[in-house]
Structure formats: C-alpha cells, structure tokens
Amino acid sequence: MNDSRHVTIVMVEDDEGHARLIERNIRRAGIMNEIRHFADGGSALRYLHDDANGPAHNGPALVLLDLNLPDMSGTDILADVKSSERLRRTPVVVLTTTDDKVEIQRCYDLGCNVYITKPVNYESFADAIRQLGLFLSVIQVPEANA
C-alpha cells in the first residue's frame, strides 16, 4: 500500500466524459493516487519518456490506456511502452470500448497487463473501475530504477 501511494496513474483518454467518469470511480474506490490525464497519444508518450517526474526518470506509474485516440492507435503506445527498456515493467491497463477478440489478443501479445472493456452499462463500468482500484492496491509497481 505504501508503494501504491507514490504510483502515478497516467490516463490516456481522448473522451473527456470517459476520463471524468473513470476518475470519479477511481476516487470512489478509495484510490487517491495522482492522476495525469492526456487526451492524445503524442503528449502521453512525451510525458512517459521525457518528463522529469515521468515513469522513465522518476517514480513508478500505471498506464490506463484507451485504444481509440485521435492521433495514433492505443496499440502503438502499448507497443512503444513495452519495447522501451525503462518503461516495459510499467503496468498497462487497456480500458476501451473495443471488445473484438483479435484486438484483445493483440494487446496481450504486445504485453498489456490487463484488458478491460468499457461496458455501456454504467454499473458494470463502475464495478470494473472499482476492481481496477483493488488491483492497484495489491500490485507491486516496480521503481523506475529498481
């Protein structure tokens, strides 16, 4: 629990509404970690790789990734993170509307840690986020320089 307190949640989500709903539910689940929200893939990648407080240089992080982004596909970001020496241990949770089997398999093949389909049914959605909170509280996010 101590470690998770330092973990920054990097949310890559172009839909403001979704981002707000995710954040609300994360907070309701009792997760108080810092949430950094990016609406496009480019700025998210810049943060992940280059920011002084980003996971590549300092501090553990968890990436919440939407696959449908305006400037690039979420799978490109996933592939980038998982092939980077400094970032590949960073857990990536894909949270998207796509429930295509092929797409899900591809994400796991690329090294995604958890794949969650955004259910339209809000109760299921909230439930999924709460479980994500549970997940956050038990995982051991590695230190960037560990």
Added chain:
Amino acid sequence: MAKLSDRTANALVLGAVVTGFLALMAIGLLGVSVTQRNLAFTDRVAHTYEVQDAIAEYRILNEQMETARRGYLLSAEAQFARDFQANLERLPQALQQVEDLTRDNPQQQARVARARAITQRQVEAARASVALRRAGAIDFDNDVAAKETRALRALTAEMARDEARMLTERNSERLGSVSQLIAVIIAGGVLTLAIAVGSLWVIWRYTRDLTESHQALAKLNANLEGEVANRTAELRRANEEIQRFAYIVSHDLRSPLVNVMGFTSELEAAAKPLDALVERLEAEAPALLTPEAKLAVTADLPESLGFIRASTQKMDRLINAILRLSREGRRVLTPEPVKLDALLTNVAGTLKHRADELGAVIEIAPNLPLVVSDRLALEQIFSNLVENALKYLKPGRPGRIELRAHRRGERVIVEVIDNGRGIDPKDHSRIFDLFRRSGAQDQPGEGIGLAHVRALGYRLGATITVESALDLGATFRVSLPVTLSPDAVAA
C-alpha cells in the same frame, strides 16, 4: 464472303453429294453401254479377219492346186499328182468355210456361188488335163483350167478387197467407239472433280464459319467470366466496406453512449440526496417547498432519467446487434461434414427447456441428409428459426414445431414448420430486414434474428424463404448447397 446459315450449308452439301452420286451412276451406265458397243465392233472386226483368213486359205489352196497341176503337166512326176489331189480334195471344204462365214453378207454369198460354179468347171478341166497327161498328151494351148483359175483369182481378189474395205470401215467404227468411251470417262472424271471441289469448298467454308463463331463464342465466354469475376470482386469490396463501416460506426457510437449512460447514472446518484432534501423540507419547512420543485424532484426527474436510460439501453442493444452482424460477416467459415440429424437434435436440445415451459413439442424427421458447411453458422440459423417459432406460438394452441430436410439435386432443403400465429404475407419480405418486425409487438426483441439468419445464409450460399398466413403457422425453408464451395468461403 457471306456467312452460310447451317441449313443452307447442309442443303448444299447434301445436294452436292447426291448430284455427285447420280452423275457417277450415269457415267458408269454410259461407260457400260459404250464398252458393249465397242465389244460388238471388235467382234465384227474379228469376224472380218476370219473371213479374210478363210478367203486367203481358199485362194492359197487354189493356187497350190494349180501349181501342182502345172508341175505335173510339165514333169509328170507322181508327187505333183498327189499334191494336186490333196489340194483338190480340200477345196470344197475351204469354200464351204467362206460361205458359212459370209452368211450375213448377200454380196459375198453371191460371189461364193459364182466361185463354186467356176471351181466346179476348173476342177473338171484340171482333172481332165491331169488325166490327159497321165495318158501322155499335153495340151497347153487349150487349157480351160488355167482360164478358170484366173477367173477365180479375180473373183477371190474382189472378195478379199470387199472384206478389206469392210475391215477399214469396222475398224474406224471401233476406234470411234473407243474415243467415245474415253470422252465419257473424261467427262465423268471432270464432273467428279468438280463435285469434289465444290463439296470441299462448301465444307471448308462452313467449317471456317463454324470455327469463327466458335472463337467468337469462346471470346465472349472469356469476357463474361472476366466480367463476372470483376463484378464479384466489386461486390466483395463493397461488402467488405459495409462491414468495416458498420464496425467503425457501431464502435464510435458506443463511446458517446458510455458517457450518456454514465452521466445518467451520475444524475440518478445526484438525485438521491435531492430527494432526501425534499423529504426533509416537506417535514421540517413545508413553506419553502413549492409544488413545482417537489414535482420536479419526485416525479419529472426520475421519469426523464428512466426514459433516457431505457432509450440508451435500447440503442446499446441495436449497436451490439450491428456489431454482431458485422463480426459474423467477417468470421472465417470452415466447411466440414455436418449431419443435419445431429445438428438439429442439438439445436432442439438447447431450446428444450423453453419448449417445455411453453408446452410445445419439437419433432425432428428421421434420416436427414448430410451437408458440407459451416457448423456454427448452421447452428445459429436453425437456433434462430426454432427460437422464433417458439416465440410466436398461437396462444391457446399447443405448439408443435417440425424440422424436416430433403435433398434436391445439389441442394438440401431444410424446413422449420410451426403451427403458431403466422405472418401476414405483406410482411414476408420485411421480416428479413434489420430492426423490422411483424405482427403484435408482444415479445421482446429488436428485429435482428431473421436479418442475422439471412446474412449468415448468404455467406453459406443459402436462400431463406417463408410461407405463411395469419393464424396458420409458418414454414421457413432454407435451401443450402450440399457442399459449401471454397470460393464462397474466401468471400
């Protein structure tokens, strides 16, 4: 060159062949008659030769007799007398021979008669002269035999000339008939050649026309195949585009829907404390609570939220249906041998619980055929049809659903027959459209099942038809190819 029609060509070829045969027959007959005439001429020529021979023989005998007589008269040797006697004895027979051979010629017969008379006199005179010499006397001055011999020589020469003249005539006649024969043969040859060339020309022309039309047909066929291939490729592209479009659209529609649903729930959650507040106000300070505010919070707000929720849920179901359809369209089909008995039994088994609840029975006919097709798609098609049959039974009538199949040529017809409420004939084509339904809307559903069935059927190369009338049940017929071709799978 003008093209020959089949009929004209056939008539021409047949006519040429028949004409050729007739001409050959005529020439053959003509040849026979000419040859016969030629033979007759030859016979006559040969006969003339015989007559000439006989005349010559007679003349030689005569000369030999005269020579022998003269010899005897001069030398009186016995040998000459014997020679004379021998030739003399043979003379009548030789003359008879000439007479026999010239019976067809009265002139020669007359000459023969004269010759006989002369011969008689000659022989008598000759014998007399010989007898005289034997007695020892010779009378050369009054030699009657020599005179008669000269007369006879002239007569026989005349006969020989006559025969020679006839020989010339007959020979020229024979030669004439030979050249006639040659002319007939040449004419026949020329005619045969002409007919052969004509027939060959007609056949060649006909064959060339046939080859040309064959080539044209082959070209047309090739074009047609190419055209079909092009169209198929276009259709496939269009279909793929629609699938992709449906997929993208339904996905992108989902995203805002998540927001609508999410924030509706948030609103509901937010309405709860408001509700509590209104209750407290009502209890503690009713003066502050206007009826409008109370109505808004306790009735209007929950009702509106309820409608938003129901509509978004419905929209979600519709989007999911489109997604499912597009996903089905992209699934790779795997044809395998499928026993329809087993497949339909399986389908009925999964729906048995529902059927029992409704008091309906599902009957499967025995000995159903085998098909090579995609098992999953077939299961989905028949599950949907049987499910529909169970869904739209006629209330108050025990449900009875029958599954049958029979082979017809290269296709298998599977029938799903129910005794339910039936479908109005005017809706028969509509029910296969997406989101369209028919009859009383008293059953849950979005109007997706039959659209799905039809889309799946198309992929399997199957057609689905319905036969039904209100209250009289419905029969859904699925006509499947016995073997799903790999081409269809690739599409």
